Amino acid sequence: MYPEYLSGQVKLVEKTRPKRVDLALSGKPVYPPMNAEEREDVLSKYHPDYAPGAKRAVRVGPNRGQELTTEVATILEAHSMIRPKLTSTLLTEPDYETDLLIIGGGGAGCWAAITAARKGMKSLIATKLRMGDAYTMMSEGGMQAAVSRTDSPTRHYLDAMGGGHFDNDPALVRVLTEDAPEVVRELENLGVMWDKMPDGSMQVLHGGGTSRKRMVSCRDYIGAIIMRTLMDEVRNHPDMISVREFEPAVELLLDEHGKCAGAILYSLDTEQFLTVKAKATIIATGGFGRLHIRGFATTNHYGATGDGLVIAYRAGAKLKYMDSVQYHPTGAVFPEQIAGFLITEKIRGAGGQPLNKHGELFVFPREPRDVESAAIIRECSPDRNNGIDTWVGRTGVWLDSPIIEEIYGEGYIRKQFPGMCRQFDRFGIDIVKEPMLIYPSLHYQNGGVAINERCETSIPGLYVAGEASGGVHGRNRLMGNSVLDYNVFGRRAGQYATEYAQTVTLGRLSLEHVAAHEREMEYAGIDTDLISPLILPSYTPQDVKNHQLARLGNVPALHSMLRSRFAPGERRTRP
Amino acid sequence: MQREVEKTEHLGKLEQLRANMVNVYINGKRHIVPEHATIMRAIEYAGHQIIRGAGCREGFCGACGTIYRLPGDYKLHTGLACTTLVKEGMALTQIPSVPMEKAVYDLEKLTPDVNAILQVYPVTFRCVACGTCNKACPQNLPVMDYIQSAMRGDIAAVADMSFDCVACGLCALRCPAEIIQHEVGILSKRLTGRYLRKESKELDDRLEEIHSGKYNSEYVKLMGLDKVALSELYYGRDVEP
Numbered sequence: 167m168y169p170e171y172l173s174g175q176v177k178l179v180e181k182t183r184p185k186r187v188d189l190a191l192s193g194k195p196v197y198p199p200m201n202a203e204e205r206e207d208v209l210s211k212y213h214p215d216y217a218p219g220a221k222r223a224v225r226v227g228p229n230r231g232q233e234l235t236t237e238v239a240t241i242l243e244a245h246s247m248i249r250p251k252l253t254s255t256l257l258t259e260p261d262y263e264t265d266l267l268i269i270g271g272g273g274a275g276c277w278a279a280i281t282a283a284r285k286g287m288k289s290l291i292a293t294k295l296r297m298g299d300a301y302t303m304m305s306e307g308g309m310q311a312a313v314s315r316t317d318s319p320t321r322h323y324l325d326a327m328g329g330g331h332f333d334n335d336p337a338l339v340r341v342l343t344e345d346a347p348e349v350v351r352e353l354e355n356l357g358v359m360w361d362k363m364p365d366g367s368m369q370v371l372h373g374g375g376t377s378r379k380r381m382v383s384c385r386d387y388i389g390a391i392i393m394r395t396l397m398d399e400v401r402n403h404p405d406m407i408s409v410r411e412f413e414p415a416v417e418l419l420l421d422e423h424g425k426c427a428g429a430i431l432y433s434l435d436t437e438q439f440l441t442v443k444a445k446a447t448i449i450a451t452g453g454f455g456r457l458h459i460r461g462f463a464t465t466n467h468y469g470a471t472g473d474g475l476v477i478a479y480r481a482g483a484k485l486k487y488m489d490s491v492q493y494h495p496t497g498a499v500f501p502e503q504i505a506g507f508l509i510t511e512k513i514r515g516a517g518g519q520p521l522n523k524h525g526e527l528f529v530f531p532r533e534p535r536d537v538e539s540a541a542i543i544r545e546c547s548p549d550r551n552n553g554i555d556t557w558v559g560r561t562g563v564w565l566d567s568p569i570i571e572e573i574y575g576e577g578y579i580r581k582q583f584p585g586m587c588r589q590f591d592r593f594g595i596d597i598v599k600e601p602m603l604i605y606p607s608l609h610y611q612n613g614g615v616a617i618n619e620r621c622e623t624s625i626p627g628l629y630v631a632g633e634a635s636g637g638v639h640g641r642n643r644l645m646g647n648s649v650l651d652y653n654v655f656g657r658r659a660g661q662y663a664t665e666y667a668q669t670v671t672l673g674r675l676s677l678e679h680v681a682a683h684e685r686e687m688e689y690a691g692i693d694t695d696l697i698s699p700l701i702l703p704s705y706t707p708q709d710v711k712n713h714q715l716a717r718l719g720n721v722p723a724l725h726s727m728l729r730s731r732f733a734p735g736e737r738r739t740r741p
Numbered sequence: 742m743q744r745e746v747e748k749t750e751h752l753g754k755l756e757q758l759r760a761n762m763v764n765v766y767i768n769g770k771r772h773i774v775p776e777h778a779t780i781m782r783a784i785e786y787a788g789h790q791i792i793r794g795a796g797c798r799e800g801f802c803g804a805c806g807t808i809y810r811l812p813g814d815y816k817l818h819t820g821l822a823c824t825t826l827v828k829e830g831m832a833l834t835q836i837p838s839v840p841m842e843k844a845v846y847d848l849e850k851l852t853p854d855v856n857a858i859l860q861v862y863p864v865t866f867r868c869v870a871c872g873t874c875n876k877a878c879p880q881n882l883p884v885m886d887y888i889q890s891a892m893r894g895d896i897a898a899v900a901d902m903s904f905d906c907v908a909c910g911l912c913a914l915r916c917p918a919e920i921i922q923h924e925v926g927i928l929s930k931r932l933t934g935r936y937l938r939k940e941s942k943e944l945d946d947r948l949e950e951i952h953s954g955k956y957n958s959e960y961v962k963l964m965g966l967d968k969v970a971l972s973e974l975y976y977g978r979d980v981e982p
Binding site for chain 1: 777778779782785786787788789790791792793795796797798799800801802804824826838843845846847848880881900904905907908927928930931932933934935938939940941942943944946947948951956959960963964968971972974975976978979980981982
């Protein structure tokens with residue numbers, strides 16, 4: 167039940183529902199989809215990427231002079247935790263030696279380790295939190311794979327390119343879409359329980375921007391199911407894969423010839439720096455949602471602070487499309503305790519509709535995410551003033567879920583969306599009977615470290631897979647293509663890094679690139695006390711933080727988790 | 742003008758929200774936190790930087806298992822810190838990790854029946870059906886029922902009932918028979934996905950098409966198009982209802 171001040175507005179949604187049900191059942195589009203000009207118009211006026219101050223030129227590194235998302239430029243223009251001159255023993259006496267170092271224990275990292283193990287290659291997974299504490303765990307709605315007879319991998323290709331505004335790297339999109347059906351089978355062989363039709367064929371639904379029903383799913387827990395399956399499999403090979411938890415990487419190591427040769431880890435338990443010497447290194451660290459770009463609440467995991475970008479960039483890897491951010495159209499707005507949480511796009515895939523305060527549709531429910539988000543922001547903006555306000559100062563629009571049962575029949579929502587039901591049941595809202603209040607939430611790092619279809623970067627021996635990479639999705643990812651991304655490219659990274667590690671010989675280890683970064687910062691006149699990677703966001707109230715810093719003589723300690731001054735907070739997201 | 746009035750009213754509400762504070766005892770120490778805070782938010786509001794005990798922060802990963810007691814209530818409650826609200830007088834502590842041994846096994850050498858449970862997690866059969874696990878589960882899953890199903894070898898039922906498990910391990914910590922329920926659930930889901938599925942003929946055919954190179958020429962054609970031509974194709978494509 168909504169509080170009284172909102173329940174009156176819910177009635178308007180109920181009032182317009184019968185008419186909307188009729189239209190939905192007619193098979194005609196429930197609202198006219200936008201053409202290219204309309205998309206461009208709403209994006210340029212309302213998408214947060216286009217807001218003043220959203221981007222700025224970065225002053226150091228391989229992308230110097232290019233406009234990047236402001237918060238990204240800020241963490242790239244920060245100091246290292248490592249002082250190369252003081253840490254030479256780290257280089258002569260590595261703490262671990264391995265063939266393959268995998269940084270990140272999410273979906274891509276686990277796939278890389280499993281693939282390498284199958285090829286006889288030993289690996290070490292170093293991860294910031296626990297293995298599986300990753301954004302992978304949180305995906306809800308589904309994964310795109312062209313498995314139905316009416317569909318084809320090339321249709322999937324066209325949809326993905328259009329969704330990304332044709333900026334995607336064609337070679338990457340080809341392997342993404344062409345490997346997809348095999349990923350479905352491979353996951354099934356590892357024991358993933360797909361939603362199926364009675365005849366055994368995959369259940370498929372629409373997602374934003376799909377021209378065929380292509381979303382395969384595991385109820386609304388696809389990420390949890392895939393992640394736990396992959397983790398379990400990793401742990402079934404203790405002889406091949408070792409795992410170091412609570413040991414995030416804080417710098418890459420190069421050898422004297424510029425090849426990647428491992429990383430320096432930082433133990434969150436003991437505050438030790440640990441050196442890993444590795445023949446090949448894979449960055450699978452995920453994205454940057456916890457930077458709370460433009461003050462937005464995020465759907466992201468606690469550890470999503472863009473660490474992989476920072477360490478790869480300092481080592482000389484080029485970034486791609488780091489000027490674009492994905493806001494998921496449907497983040498929760500009410501109740502406050504779950505503000506920003508992801509409401510799966512599968513809701514709209516199954517017929518759910520975004521509605522304004524009059525209970526009316528204002529956008530086709532399955533536009534690509536950036537377009538859908540911009541349209542919702544427009545509806546809530548003073549230009550239209552059609553949002554619904556909550557008492558704590560948030561604004562949103564309705565997402566009509568009860569309409570789904572009118573389309574698919576009684577019981578469908580509880581069967582297909584157990585996670586969403588649970589999320590709202592906790593606060594006494596029954597999404598079978600009542601709509602949800604939603605607003606766009608910071609969701610995904612569209613760009614990342616530039617890779618090719620072998621996951622290679624511009625640094626020999628450095629591979630990147632998953633959200634940390636850039637190019638696959640252009641400037642806007644479609645629903646279900648990131649689950650696919652880490653599966654496809656995690657496997658590929660494991661395969662190609664293994665092939666490389668079998669032949670490479672390393673020279674002397676070096677941290678010269680870190681020293682060079684410090685020199686470049688000085689030359690550019692950058693005066694900052696920020697240290698990156700950030701490792702974890704800080705949600706400590708400012709007054710407590712001030713006292714912590716006072717205790718440290720107002721100098722942020724390099725080695726302490728209390729050092730983080732990057733405290734973006736979760737500012738209100740009123741348009 | 743109308744907006745201004747609303748705004749004043751809204752600020753008033755905010756103040757009201759700020760004023761409602763409650764006492765909670767984090768690891769035995771009293772802190773004053775907003776009453777609408779989740780346990781996780783309360784810990785951070787108190788100034789802690791959580792390292793162990795936060796993960797997805799949305800109820801999927803099971804990193805933030807927490808135990809607590811309430812005043813005048815003898816019960817030891819369990820919950821996820823990210824989705825449980827604080828209450829006046831709550832005394833809480835987070836569980837940083839759940840000690841347990843995950844069995845190492847080869848999925849290809851198991852059968853989806855009671856033998857798999859016997860081989861991999863024999864401790865399961867110590868279940869005394871006391872129901873403590875059910876009470877401990879923050880997802881309100883019928884944990885005891887799926888453990889009973891596991892003992893009967895009904896692997897598909899275990900998979901179905903444990904589907905929404907977040908593997909926080911609170912059931913395993915409370916279990917007087919020392920079973921690791923969540924791992925039994927994961928094993929059963931994998932067995933179900935691997936062995937009890939109905940095969941998809943469509944998927945077989947699609948894989949065959951891809952391996953035979955059926956889409957190569959179309960890919961080459963599409964990849965050769967410039968943005969304008971691709972855009973025309975994209976906006977002109979038909980969309981399945």
